[in-house]
Amino acid sequence: MIKMAVKMELFTRFCSGSFAKLLPSCGGLLSQSPWNNTVRSCSGVAGNVTWLKKWGRRDMKRRRMVAEYADHRLRLRVIKKSNMLPVQVLQKAKADLAALPKDSCMTRVRKRCTMTDRSRGIVTQYKVCRHKFKQYADAGLIPGLKRSMW
Numbered sequence: 001m002i003k004m005a006v007k008m009e010l011f012t013r014f015c016s017g018s019f020a021k022l023l024p025s026c027g028g029l030l031s032q033s034p035w036n037n038t039v040r041s042c043s044g045v046a047g048n049v050t051w052l053k054k055w056g057r058r059d060m061k062r063r064r065m066v067a068e069y070a071d072h073r074l075r076l077r078v079i080k081k082s083n084m085l086p087v088q089v090l091q092k093a094k095a096d097l098a099a100l101p102k103d104s105c106m107t108r109v110r111k112r113c114t115m116t117d118r119s120r121g122i123v124t125q126y127k128v129c130r131h132k133f134k135q136y137a138d139a140g141l142i143p144g145l146k147r148s149m150w
Helices: 002-018 023-029 054-083 089-100 130-139
Strands: none
Touching: 054 089
């Protein structure tokens, strides 16, 4: 009975948000996650971007939803994977996780070129597609990058 009381206390702490103090890695995970990155355009941080195509606007919406639900989704996933909580709590966490919007999942976000909105052939370090990367590299617009010739 004491074990059950301790488990329920941990569960209530976790759901109330004070559990992050007990698990410092949980707080660090959120601060270093890709969900906290802002979407950038060529002129800086993207606010109301109107020049994006349909897929880019959809991706921006998904990124906002991921950022909005990241904390809640992470907590539910940790509860669902826990071995020490009662089965009813695990089932409730699983049902709550399934009830979240589909677009709040990080796997639905796709890397896109910040210049052309292209989704394939992205050079991840520079966040541009391979065509723009070659164009900027040839023009010498990427600092520290030099074309190899022999």
